[in-house]
Amino acid sequence: MGSLVGKLLARGMLAGLLAGLFAFGVAYVAGEPSVDASIAVEEAASAHEHTAAHTHGGAGPAEAGTEKTDEEEIVSRDLQSTAGLATGVLVYGVALGGITSLAFCFVLGRAGRFGPKATATLVAATAFTTVTLVPFLKYPATPPAVGNPDTIGQRTTLYFLMILLSVLLGIAAVVAGRRLAPRLGNWNATVVAGAGFVAATVLACVFLPDNGDAVQPDFPAAVLWEFRVASLGVQATLWVVFALAFGLLAERLLASVGTRTPAPAPAA
Structure with a gap:
């Protein structure tokens, strides 16, 4: 049994990796434009405050000449939006897949007469609802550098x-x-x-x-909406792809070893 759980764990991590690839595609296409727009808003506000400070005597000529106009970036924005984003999403997907596959092992046969595919879908839907959707409804995602640090x-x-x-x-x-x-x-x-x-x-x-x-009161509502929709879309993509991929892999594995889904115990 321990060997079977290990094989399901490996397949769960593989399904999580595949789901992470799809989620990265959604995040890059749908999410990064709103992140760029958010950064542009922040930079414009910072430039406006800097100009206003100098206009009202916030810094003398000598101080102004020695100030750095642009902060040095440790990691470039291009690297953040490509390799950095991909690494984060893929690692998250693999970890999510491993944990969810263990939950699948526990639920299989205990949630009713469901096969591997249906059980994987049920577990993924439950996890998405409790871990992602409900917290999102109360505390929705916000773009970087928008709130009070x-x-x-x-x-x-x-x-x-x-x-x-x-x-x-x-x-x-x-x-x-x-x-x-x-x-x-x-x-x-x-x-x-x-x-x-x-x-x-x-x-x-x-x-x-x-x-x-x-969120700052003057932050553009359209940019905020686009970012939040994209953020929820990334999570939904991750869970849907994982449920489909892991359900298929688990069903093939269980069929190959001749394991049947155990019937639920009769109610007392």
């Missing part, structure tokens, strides 16, 4: 707290659905558990603090 630690903490709450609520919904199934039936139990998850998520979104300074 002094609050980045607080904003990061709140985001990961939302992920933790979403995952815990998702687990609670699954447990509640399984316990209600003998009395209500599978369909009704699923509806009740799903409604409870939505209600609890809404309450969490209401009571958790907002990132009020995550």
Whole structure:
């Protein structure tokens, strides 16, 4: 059994790598233009403040002559948007694939009479909802260098707290659905558990603090919208491709070793 789990883990990481390639394509085509536009807005605002400071006597002629007009880049923007972006997305995809394949091993045969493809889709959809979609609804992604840098630690903490709450609520919904199934039936139990998850998520979104300074008030709304749509699209692409690729690989592996999906245990 341990050997089979290791093989599924390897296939999960391979599927994550493939998903990362597709996600990188979406990020480069749909996401990078909005990042460039965001950087241009920031540079224009910085240049305006610099000009205003000199106009109102913010620096003397001697000081102005010694100031650096352009900050030296450690990593060029071209490298960030190509090799840097690809490396980050691919590593994330491989790690995601490995973790999700382990979750697949645990869920297979315990979520009902689902085959490998359906189980992979179910696990990926659940992970996308709890880890990506729900936190995104409360704390949507923002372009780089847009928010207040002094609050980045607080904003990061709140985001990961939302992920933790979403995952815990998702687990609670699954447990509640399984316990209600003998009395209500599978369909009704699923509806009740799903409604409870939505209600609890809404309450969490209401009571958790907002990132009020995550976006500057004068930042172009169109650029922000494009960046957020692209960010969500990258995540959706990653999960969809992973579910399709890993479901196919897992099904072929299990068929080759003659492993059948175990039937769920009868309800007490």
